[in-house]
Amino acid sequence: MKLDFKCCKCGCDKYQVKTTILPEKSPGLKLEFGTYYIKTCLNCGYTEIYSAKIVNMEKHEKPCPQF
Ligand SMILES: [Zn+2]
Structure with missing residues (x-):
């Protein structure tokens, strides 16, 4: 995960990252659950x-040397 x-x-x-699951409900679609990254400033x-789905998608398109 690249999150500058x-x-x-x-x-x-300085920050910490945690993962959470949030319900996502789009009109006309059934309820789904999405993974999100929560970044909190330690100061x-x-x-x-951040939506993990989108963050991880970007990682595929532009490979990050750190990972
Ligand atoms: Zn701050």
Whole structure:
């Protein structure tokens, strides 16, 4: 997972990543569950959520040397 992070609130680059499952309901479709990455700034607590589906898709298109 490539998630370059610099907190847009305080500029801190220390963070922790956790994974969560969230229900996704699109109109006319059945309920599905999607995986999300939750990044939390360890300095101020600012939190961003990323769709794992999309993050992982980008990884396939543009191979990242770190992984
Ligand atoms: Zn912060």
